Amino acid sequence: MTRTVLISGASIAGPALAFWLHRRGMRPVVVERAPTVRGGGYPIDVRATAVEVVERMDLLPALRAAHIDMRRTTFVDTRGRPIARITPDEFTGSPEGRDAELPRGDLAAMLHERTRDDVEYLFEDSITAIDQDADGVHVTFRNAPPRTVDLVVGADGLHSGVRALAFGPEEEFRHDLGFAFAGFSADGRRGLDREVVVHNTPGRMAGWSAVRGQAGLIGVLAFATPPGFTVDPRDVAGQRDALAQAFADGDWEVPGLVAAMRSADDFFFDTVSQIRMPSWTAGRVALVGDAAYAPALLSGQGTSLALVGAYVLAGELATAGGDHRAAFAAYERALRPFVERNQQLATSGGATLIPRTRTSLWLRNRVLAALPHLGPAKRLLAGRVDEAARAFRLPAYAPADGPVVA
Numbered sequence: 001m002t003r004t005v006l007i008s009g010a011s012i013a014g015p016a017l018a019f020w021l022h023r024r025g026m027r028p029v030v031v032e033r034a035p036t037v038r039g040g041g042y043p044i045d046v047r048a049t050a051v052e053v054v055e056r057m058d059l060l061p062a063l064r065a066a067h068i069d070m071r072r073t074t075f076v077d078t079r080g081r082p083i084a085r086i087t088p089d090e091f092t093g094s095p096e097g098r099d100a101e102l103p104r105g106d107l108a109a110m111l112h113e114r115t116r117d118d119v120e121y122l123f124e125d126s127i128t129a130i131d132q133d134a135d136g137v138h139v140t141f142r143n144a145p146p147r148t149v150d151l152v153v154g155a156d157g158l159h160s161g162v163r164a165l166a167f168g169p170e171e172e173f174r175h176d177l178g179f180a181f182a183g184f185s186a187d188g189r190r191g192l193d194r195e196v197v198v199h200n201t202p203g204r205m206a207g208w209s210a211v212r213g214q215a216g217l218i219g220v221l222a223f224a225t226p227p228g229f230t231v232d233p234r235d236v237a238g239q240r241d242a243l244a245q246a247f248a249d250g251d252w253e254v255p256g257l258v259a260a261m262r263s264a265d266d267f268f269f270d271t272v273s274q275i276r277m278p279s280w281t282a283g284r285v286a287l288v289g290d291a292a293y294a295p296a297l298l299s300g301q302g303t304s305l306a307l308v309g310a311y312v313l314a315g316e317l318a319t320a321g322g323d324h325r326a327a328f329a330a331y332e333r334a335l336r337p338f339v340e341r342n343q344q345l346a347t348s349g350g351a352t353l354i355p356r357t358r359t360s361l362w363l364r365n366r367v368l369a370a371l372p373h374l375g376p377a378k379r380l381l382a383g384r385v386d387e388a389a390r391a392f393r394l395p396a397y398a399p400a401d402g403p404v405v406a
């Protein structure tokens with residue numbers, strides 16, 4: 001039976017996997033580069049099958065309590081006058097009250113809290129080398145002494161270090177969808193409550209998000225990127241400069257957004273990208289969540305795929321009784337159609353959120369303005385997300401799922 005599984009990354013996929021491995025009798029260890037679980041991040045969605053995973057973790061009440069219950073998104077013109085108003089279910093087609101939306105950092109903290117008494121966490125550290133043979137994986141770290149473990153799992157996101165060490169350079173697997181996105185905290189509420197306000201110019205999107213329970217706002221800046229545009233994850237000052245340059249002549253409330261972006265301490269910026277790989281496993285190393293199959297934020301499904309992927313990977317490892325080859329093959333077989341279906345959601349979304357030309361922006365605004373009047377037809381337009389989010393039947397693995405009875 002596999003005993004020790006070293007997981008890189010303590011955001012969503014990492015702690016969720018650690019939870020399920022521990023529940024199924026294995027010993028997970030999590031290594032995270034940051035000094036603590038990272039806060040911040042734009043609100044993320046937990047939908048359909050992923051809600052079921054959270055329920056089986058006994059975290060559904062906490063998830064429901066953290067739901068920010070947004071009322072609407074308003075698209076405004078340069079002077080702040082509404083062009084169109086959309087409710088969340090008109091975006092996703094999911095029945096009200098079933099899915100949850102919450103700040104990414106809150107979900108990460110929730111998962112960490114649920115696992116920290118049972119799981120060893122190594123913060124402010126990362127894996128520097130992976131050397132595997134028939135007996136195990138020999139791992140070296142930036143700070144901690146070397147260890148030999150049975151398996152290594154990369155849950156370290158779009159720019160996964162484990163993927164680079166065990167599968168090859170990021171460029172082989174990353175597909176940029178032609179946009180970059182920034183999210184950051186800002187002071188003040190501007191009279192907004194449980195709503196998003198968005199202003200577009202061709203190729204650019206700027207907005208505020210007023211989240212329930214937060215004193216300030218979340219600012220959003222996103223733009224269509226020129227060919228070959230990349231983000232250096234280590235160069236935060238360079239990221240802020242690139243954004244300020246992209247919005248240099250911005251109207252509406254863009255100058256205030258740029259100023260807030262400059263001073264925010266939870267600034268997040270990245271290209272809108274997918275990870276597509278022919279295989280998510282190599283020998284004793286596997287990937288889960290964004291590291292393996294980032295669907296891009298346009299799909300709104302990154303967090304749900306991470307939660308479902310973690311559940312399935314741990315379940316298959318337990319079912320295979322230590323045979324990681326059989327477990328990894330079953331993990332890929334079970335999850336790949338679900339992943340591919342959800343990745344398809346993102347490929348056309350950018351043109352809707354950030355139209356590149358004046359004509360396409362005009363057309364988009366007309367469609368949005370008409371949406372509330374379309375009756376049942378709007379469900380046909382929006383139902384794609386909900387259908388994709390439900391397109392996987394969660395297997396039952398032993399020992400039985402559900403709340404642990406002490």
Ligand SMILES: Cc1cc2nc3c(=O)[nH]c(=O)nc-3n(C[C@H](O)[C@H](O)[C@H](O)COP(=O)(O)OP(=O)(O)OC[C@H]3O[C@@H](n4cnc5c(N)ncnc54)[C@H](O)[C@@H]3O)c2cc1C
Nearest residue numbers: 009011012013033041042126156157161183289290297302
């Ligand atoms: C700070 C932050 C803010 C985010 N904000 C947004 C957002 O606004 N909108 C959005 O759609 N998505 C955002 N995301 C991505 C979103 O969380 C993921 O798409 C999704 O939740 C899947 O999660 P994941 O656990 O697979 O990957 P991620 O959430 O990306 O987590 C990866 C984790 O691995 C850690 N890590 C990275 N490299 C290493 C390494 N070499 N060694 C050790 N640890 C490492 C990171 O610090 C992070 O904690 C954000 C992620 C982070 C970390």
